[in-house]
Amino acid sequence: SQTIHQWPATLVQPVGSPLSLECTVEGTSNPNLYWYRQAAGRGLQLLFYSVGIGQISSEVPQNLSASRPQDRQFILSSKKLLLSDSGFYLCASDRAYNSPLHFGNGTRLTVT
């Protein structure tokens, strides 16, 4: 079964600083990869998804970007964080038609 590694678990960053969150997947090849954000007490918001290396689709226009340099690596970045970027960031993966989505443990980002 697949395992999704995310780090760091928590992060406190000042407004205007850069961001890089990394996610790697074990136990599967050519997965679909996703970045979600969950604001406190809110539902899941899909930010980006990728069906292959270098292929990124953005769901929400904002100051975040994503990259997929390797098959099982997905990176979320920002050049300048905003207060509104605070939240719980989740990397997720699924494999094939009908397969469920599996989540990493998440990164809790607080922008101060």
Add this chain to the structure above:
Amino acid sequence: QKEVEQNSGPLSVPEGAIASLNCTYSDRVSQSFFWYRQYSGKSPELIMSIYSNGDKEDGRFTAQLNKASQYVSLLIRDSQPSDSATYLCAVKKQTGANNLFFGTGTRLTVIP
């Protein structure tokens, strides 16, 4: 109209009772249905998948699917305080990536 709708709750049940969580979806071509449990501060965890009409049981959990009514539910028998969490319904449409839609979740509290 939202793709997936859930009663946000909170739903409170006494320990030992049956908790019933409900979800409706808008697209009749939806193929796969999932229930996730999310404890406060943690990432969603897959607890049930169901693909065909009827009931599917796994331990104390039973998922029920009625495609004609576009309705999926989760029953938790003999509810325990450790079942207190937010339960997310997710619906997958047809094939490809980015075809999974989440409800906003129902918060369940099991009272000892």
